Amino acid sequence: MLGRVVMMNLPERSDEELMSGVVRRESAALEILYDRYAASALGVALKILRERASAEDIVQETFWRVWKSAATFDSRRGAFPSWLFAMTRNLAIDELRRRAARQASDIDLDDAASEIPDCASDVMDAVWTQMQSERVREAIQQLSEPQRQVILLAYFQGLTRQEIAERLQEPAGTIHTRARLALQKLKTLLSGE
């Protein structure tokens, strides 16, 4: 479920094919990847930074790095979206740390209004992305509150395991167990079709 699926028999170039195109300096290949993933990347950056202008800068920088560093992408080490979103997330967390404004803000899964682009060049991509996101958010809602808290604090607020243990006043071992159980449960919930 985490790979791309071909819906309604649309001819579609895989992420890996497109990345080979980007390595050959085909800007059109980058454009298809942008249309496919920019909205998800902005979602990640915005959830971390909570400010649209900086989040959009992060998205631009992420895809610029895809263009400049395409040759370093190795599909044997993981799928393209994981590589892409890790860059987005790390750039956004760096920015967040620079601001040194790590307030104890509430984790709200529904803080940004859902939008479907009206002028999307690839409506199927947009729909697929929305569906994907809804499934993941439903799965996260099924985790216990303590499990959910730990993985969201780590991923979207950039807290380390030590910082989470301090923030929640729990032993590190408890935090480790919660994170592991949360990831296992997510995988189980998402792998059943």
Added chain:
Amino acid sequence: MPRENHVEEWIPFYLLGGLDAYETEMVEKHLPRCAQCRAVLEDLRGGAQALPYAARPIPPSPRVKRDLFNRVHADLRANSAASQARAIATSANWFDWLRVPSRAVALASLILLVLSIAWALSLRAQVDQLHAQVNEQRVALTLLSKPSTVTKDFQATAVQPNARGQLIADLSDHRALLVVSGLKPLPQGRVYEAWLIKGKTPVGVGTFVVDANGVGQILINAPEPLRVYQIAALTEEPEGGSALPTTSILMSSQFN
């Protein structure tokens, strides 16, 4: 260190980006050597890969895509101009080669192509400069609107006693806006240079000139957060700036 020197307890946080640099290094050293920990990694990877989708997707404004592809296309043009220039420079006997008239025509059109690319690039450079200016203003406005931003007087020394200035900075950030007035306009080839001084080491953080009224500004982007520096200062230097200040301090401000 997790028990038995395995790193499996840390793997969830490795996947979530929640380890510090030391821990990350330990995990990355251990994984290639240990099938048991690699199995844990593979078991948890799928769950971690889903997390980016926990954020609602939001289409970026069209500006983001436009700016990105302007950069990409400029990059393509710059590389093709460079490789064509290299091709001309490295063709060994190109005088002989040119004796064939059709080749001379071909070379002339190639030169024309390179020139037109250079022209397009210079236009592009102007647009980039405008973008940079707009971006600088946006950064300055962001800085001004932050609650943690403080304003420090940038005080003139006896060299130019009429100069006035303010340094607008968030000390936890790398950026500061320096605005000055009453400085004398400089002759061609001379600039004002801003410095941040950490201990006894001055770091040049940018040069600028003032207008006919002695007004100038610079957006400083320091290599480290501003709070690590004790003093901000201004000197006059040759165009392009100096490695170390070469004239006396004209204005300064203390951070702590």
